[in-house]
Amino acid sequence: MSADVIDGKAFAANIREKVAAEVARMKETAGVTPGLAVVLVGEDPASQVYVRSKGRMTREVGMESFEHRLNDDVSEQELLDLVETLNADPKVHGILVQLPLPGHMDSEKVINTIDPRKDVDGFHIQNAGRLMTGQKSMVPCTPLGCLMLLRDRLGDLAGLEAVVIGRSNIVGKPMAQLLLNERCTVTITHSKTKDLQAHLKRADIVVAAVGRAEMVKGDWLKPGACVIDVGINRLEPEPGKEKGRLVGDVDFASASEVAGAITPVPGGVGPMTIACLLANTVTACCRENGLAEPEGLTA
Ligand SMILES: Nc1nc2c(c(=O)[nH]1)N[C@@H](CN(C=O)c1ccc(C(=O)N[C@@H](CCC(=O)O)C(=O)O)cc1)CN2
Numbered sequence: 001m002s003a004d005v006i007d008g009k010a011f012a013a014n015i016r017e018k019v020a021a022e023v024a025r026m027k028e029t030a031g032v033t034p035g036l037a038v039v040l041v042g043e044d045p046a047s048q049v050y051v052r053s054k055g056r057m058t059r060e061v062g063m064e065s066f067e068h069r070l071n072d073d074v075s076e077q078e079l080l081d082l083v084e085t086l087n088a089d090p091k092v093h094g095i096l097v098q099l100p101l102p103g104h105m106d107s108e109k110v111i112n113t114i115d116p117r118k119d120v121d122g123f124h125i126q127n128a129g130r131l132m133t134g135q136k137s138m139v140p141c142t143p144l145g146c147l148m149l150l151r152d153r154l155g156d157l158a159g160l161e162a163v164v165i166g167r168s169n170i171v172g173k174p175m176a177q178l179l180l181n182e183r184c185t186v187t188i189t190h191s192k193t194k195d196l197q198a199h200l201k202r203a204d205i206v207v208a209a210v211g212r213a214e215m216v217k218g219d220w221l222k223p224g225a226c227v228i229d230v231g232i233n234r235l236e237p238e239p240g241k242e243k244g245r246l247v248g249d250v251d252f253a254s255a256s257e258v259a260g261a262i263t264p265v266p267g268g269v270g271p272m273t274i275a276c277l278l279a280n281t282v283t284a285c286c287r288e289n290g291l292a293e294p295e296g297l298t299a
């Protein structure tokens with residue numbers, strides 16, 4: 001293996017330390033404690049794990065955590081009412097509704113009901129528009145985490161060729177926009193892209209977020225490329241095992257023979273998502289209270 005393995009777990013722990021120091025400073029100098037409300041609808045096992053981690057890490061950095069769990073048969077109106085209550089609560093600086101929502105709910109409507117200033121997921125249409133037009137916004141956590149890892153590895157990204165695989169509103173599109181804001185030359189590819197390999201051969205940066213296990217092979221990459229793997233896919237369990245292995249969208253074994261640096265799965269991008277959520281909550285709280293925003297926690 002020639003690639004450096006990017007330790008997202010350690011990087012995320014470092015971000016959480018910075019957040020904790022910032023929270024302590026805000027309490028001491030301004031008497032303000034950032035508060036994060038997380039709403040979980042239903043009992044999706046993975047979502048329950050993520051929400052539990054979010055609550056625990058929020059408390060660990062000294063912020064206030066407000067957890068709201070609703071049954072999966074709750075009406076959309078009841079969820080919207082809860083969001084409005086949180087919008088009006090001065091102790092809540094960040095609101096996150098865990099996705100996916102049950103099928104009877106309109107996720108876009110729910111997200112767009114969150115006060116954009118408290119939208120620490122950065123999914124509200126106003127934040128998407130602000131990011132696109134280069135205005136101050138809340139930036140989606142996973143792409144923000146990817147950007148932090150890329151900057152740490154590569155420094156100035158201007159002029160680099162970047163290929164984003166996947167065009168979701170949550171990762172692909174905001175990622176491409178962030179890279180464009182860094183003045184990369186950005187290509188967004190997706191399931192209908194005719195010759196993905198031809199695009200990848202030119203890419204100094206690859207961000208894979210398609211949700212297809214081990215799809216990107218090492219010989220598709222430009223030697224030395226920096227590969228950020230956003231995928232979290234569980235393989236079928238091997239005989240005698242209860243759970244299958246977690247893998248990314250990139251075939252780690254072959255890619256690490258060619259790439260200059262690569263994020264593993266698990267332990268790469270995943271931990272950055274929650275660290276950036278905490279960072280966004282600090283940012284939202286600073287903006288709400290007219291406090292200076294800390295360096296290194298935003299895009
Ligand atoms: N409202 C939101 N919903 C969802 C988001 C989001 O950012 N906002 N992202 C994902 C889930 N997610 C956080 O909510 C998340 C996913 C993965 C990880 C993580 O640390 N993954 C680990 C592996 C975990 C495992 O063993 O299963 C890793 O990659 O190392 C954190 C957060 C969908 N919903």
Ligand SMILES: [Mg+2]
Nearest residue numbers: 264268269270
């Ligand atoms: Mg990862």
